[in-house]
Amino acid sequence: MSWLVPLPVILPLTGAGLALAFTRHPRAQRIISVVTLTLVLIVAVSLLSLADDTPLVVDVGGWAAPVGISLVADRLASLMLSVSAAVTLCVLLYSLAQGLADGDEETPVAIYHPTYLVLVAGVANTFLSGDLFNLYVGFEILLLASFVLLTLGGTVARIRSGSIYVIVAVVSSMIFLVAIALVYSAAGTLNLAHLAERLPEIDPGTRLVLQLMLLIAFAIKAAVFPMSAWLPDSYPTAPAPVTAVFAGLLTKVGIYAMMRTQTLLFAEGRVDNLLMWAALATMLVGILGAVAQTDIKRLLSFTLVSHIGYMVFGISLSSQAGLAAAIFYVVHHITVQTSLFLVVGLIERRGGSTSLTRLGGLSKAAPLLAVLFFVPAMSLSGIPPFSGFLGKVGLLQAGIENGSILALVLVVGGVVVSLLTLYVIVKAWNQAFWQGIPEGLPSTRLPGGMVGPTAALVALGLALTIFAGPLFGYAERAAGDMRAQTPYIDSVFSRGDRGEGESPEAAP
Amino acid sequence: MLEAPNLVLLVVIATLFAGGVYLLLERSLSRVLIGIILLSNGANLFMLVVSGPPGGAPIVGLTAEEQMSDPLPQAMVLTAIVITLGMSAFILAMAYRSWQLNRHDEVQDDLEDRRLARLAATDQDVESTPGQDGRLATLDQEAAEARDEVAEMLTTGVEAGDQE
Numbered sequence: 001m002s003w004l005v006p007l008p009v010i011l012p013l014t015g016a017g018l019a020l021a022f023t024r025h026p027r028a029q030r031i032i033s034v035v036t037l038t039l040v041l042i043v044a045v046s047l048l049s050l051a052d053d054t055p056l057v058v059d060v061g062g063w064a065a066p067v068g069i070s071l072v073a074d075r076l077a078s079l080m081l082s083v084s085a086a087v088t089l090c091v092l093l094y095s096l097a098q099g100l101a102d103g104d105e106e107t108p109v110a111i112y113h114p115t116y117l118v119l120v121a122g123v124a125n126t127f128l129s130g131d132l133f134n135l136y137v138g139f140e141i142l143l144l145a146s147f148v149l150l151t152l153g154g155t156v157a158r159i160r161s162g163s164i165y166v167i168v169a170v171v172s173s174m175i176f177l178v179a180i181a182l183v184y185s186a187a188g189t190l191n192l193a194h195l196a197e198r199l200p201e202i203d204p205g206t207r208l209v210l211q212l213m214l215l216i217a218f219a220i221k222a223a224v225f226p227m228s229a230w231l232p233d234s235y236p237t238a239p240a241p242v243t244a245v246f247a248g249l250l251t252k253v254g255i256y257a258m259m260r261t262q263t264l265l266f267a268e269g270r271v272d273n274l275l276m277w278a279a280l281a282t283m284l285v286g287i288l289g290a291v292a293q294t295d296i297k298r299l300l301s302f303t304l305v306s307h308i309g310y311m312v313f314g315i316s317l318s319s320q321a322g323l324a325a326a327i328f329y330v331v332h333h334i335t336v337q338t339s340l341f342l343v344v345g346l347i348e349r350r351g352g353s354t355s356l357t358r359l360g361g362l363s364k365a366a367p368l369l370a371v372l373f374f375v376p377a378m379s380l381s382g383i384p385p386f387s388g389f390l391g392k393v394g395l396l397q398a399g400i401e402n403g404s405i406l407a408l409v410l411v412v413g414g415v416v417v418s419l420l421t422l423y424v425i426v427k428a429w430n431q432a433f434w435q436g437i438p439e440g441l442p443s444t445r446l447p448g449g450m451v452g453p454t455a456a457l458v459a460l461g462l463a464l465t466i467f468a469g470p471l472f473g474y475a476e477r478a479a480g481d482m483r484a485q486t487p488y489i490d491s492v493f494s495r496g497d498r499g500e501g502e503s504p505e506a507a508p
Numbered sequence: 509m510l511e512a513p514n515l516v517l518l519v520v521i522a523t524l525f526a527g528g529v530y531l532l533l534e535r536s537l538s539r540v541l542i543g544i545i546l547l548s549n550g551a552n553l554f555m556l557v558v559s560g561p562p563g564g565a566p567i568v569g570l571t572a573e574e575q576m577s578d579p580l581p582q583a584m585v586l587t588a589i590v591i592t593l594g595m596s597a598f599i600l601a602m603a604y605r606s607w608q609l610n611r612h613d614e615v616q617d618d619l620e621d622r623r624l625a626r627l628a629a630t631d632q633d634v635e636s637t638p639g640q641d642g643r644l645a646t647l648d649q650e651a652a653e654a655r656d657e658v659a660e661m662l663t664t665g666v667e668a669g670d671q672e
Contacts, residue, residue, distance in 0.1 A: 181555035
């Protein structure tokens with residue numbers, strides 16, 4: 001069944017080409033995009049169940065593993081792939097309904113669809129890649145697509161925030177590229193499984209430099225403090241569905257890359273203390289920024305930064321429990337953060353603004369909207385029994401298990417930040433949903449096509465709560481595999497020191 | 509057998525990186541673009557230099573196996589060049605669009621920073637006695653005098669988020 005592995009990359013790219021060919025036929029474009037993403041979701045879910053037995057590997061072009069590029073769908077990759085496929089499909093349906101309701105002015109469909117599909121292909125390529133340079137290419141694909149989506153329409157505000165985003169992204173790519181050059185010159189290979197075998201043999205000082213450079217490149221993408229200032233500036237100005245998919249997915253791609261490299265390449269955990277400090281600072285600075293905001297989009301962007309800290313905390317613990325909790329938290333956060341941004345898009349339509357000072361009385365005016373906001377918001381702030389609470393409990397348990405003073409400080413910090421998130425959310429709830437209905441509240445009806453996908457994502461968030469047991473079990477098995485390393489390496493090098501495929505003349 | 513890399517190339521790489529970083533810190537987007545091009549050329553050259561000694565074309569039958577250069581970094585550099593080309597085209601388009609809209613292509617300050625700078629400058633104005641030498645005394649006041657879209661937005665009554 002390993003022929004399924006490249007499909008999450010190939011399908012959206014093919015779809016993007018087709019959508020580009022049908023620029024003048026919006027209806028055909030819509031059908032192409034929806035069909036493509038539905039197929040990707042089906043493939044991703046089947047990979048999810050197949051990878052639970054053994055990681056699936058494809059050697060691209062028939063070149064055996066250390067020579068050619070390999071695509072690997074292990075438990076972590078296919079879990080991330082499934083969540084991202086579900087989220088991107090919901091956001092696409094939402095943006096279609098928005099385009100239909102607004103006459104396509106807000107989201108120029110002609111370029112929106114191909115770019116969106118390329119973004120999905122880039123994200124899938126990053127998750128599946130078993131090769132450091134291919135990881136870089138995946139990053140660039142999704143970055144270039146995100147540039148176009150962020151500056152859609154080229155308005156003053158979007159060009160302003162876009163230029164900051166583009167420059168930061170390009171600089172982080174440069175750092176990544178230089179790090180790749182150094183890794184290649186130090187180890188002579190870029191295949192992740194091969195690197196896992198070779199890197200422990202090189203000089204520890206050199207290894208530390210490589211680890212730090214890769215971490216910096218990924219930390220900029222994941223918006224870890226002090227490299228997080230670009231995010232609240234650039235995300236809020238984009239159209240609501242674009243912000244939603246960026247907030248949900250793009251930072252998590254950076255987190256995924258950190259998880260992969262920290263467990264597979266640099267498993268001895270030499271920068272754990274540094275990562276813990278970074279996690280604590282990210283949590284605190286992010287949430288304090290959110291406290292000061294009066295615009296609900298900016299407020300959510302700051303909570304996004306803050307909650308990246310929890311995932312970094314899970315990675316920095318270097319234990320199976322910590323990693324499992326971090327994986328669960330990533331899945332929860334992708335779903336919840338995306339649905340919150342979609343709800344904010346609905347709030348903007350219904351209330352005519354995203355400024356908390358101008359909104360009010362929405363719980364009376366639009367009770368369904370209030371429910372849709374309330375459920376993911378409570379999940380984000382970690383109120384039992386929602387998935388955010390379960391993820392946080394897992395992280396705190398792993399932190400206490402670790403037992404070092406710094407880990408305990410982080411446990412306390414995690415609880416404080418969780419309470420502050422609740423404070424921020426309650427403040428937003430108070431100002432936007434309670435209070436009297438302000439004068440001049442538009443009497444628009446929300447299109448059902450936009451409410452539907454939002455409700456589906458909220459329901460997915462609830463499903464994560466209900467099926468938290470099996471999901472946590474899956475995350476624990478994934479974390480166990482990653483800590484052990486051997487399942488990944490053995491499945492890439494299925495014939496001892498080579499993968500499947502032809503490379504008879506290659507040097508050993 | 510390890511050969512020391514070519515010193516001239518190393519100096520060139522260092523110059524490219526230094527110039528690139530300097531230009532990256534400029535306010536104008538076109539200078540930033542030149543900085544990015546310099547940086548990426550530096551990074552590509554760096555990858556070629558560190559990835560092994562130079563040799564002949566890696567084609568079987570044309571070069572003896574021991575004298576071949578490693579083709580993989582060359583393929584990677586080629587990919588990186590293409591990616592940088594796409595990025596540069598996009599940034600150029602963005603700089604032009606920014607010039608169309610604003611008559612300048614500056615990478616603008618964060619709106620929040622601007623608002624904070626204005627608040628700080630207001631405090632300074634209240635505290636300081638009027639009628640001094642007319643020069644802008646502090647960093648805060650100077651920051652508030654730089655190109656200021658917040659003031660324009662306040663006067664026109666439009667907020668950044670509403671300009672879509």
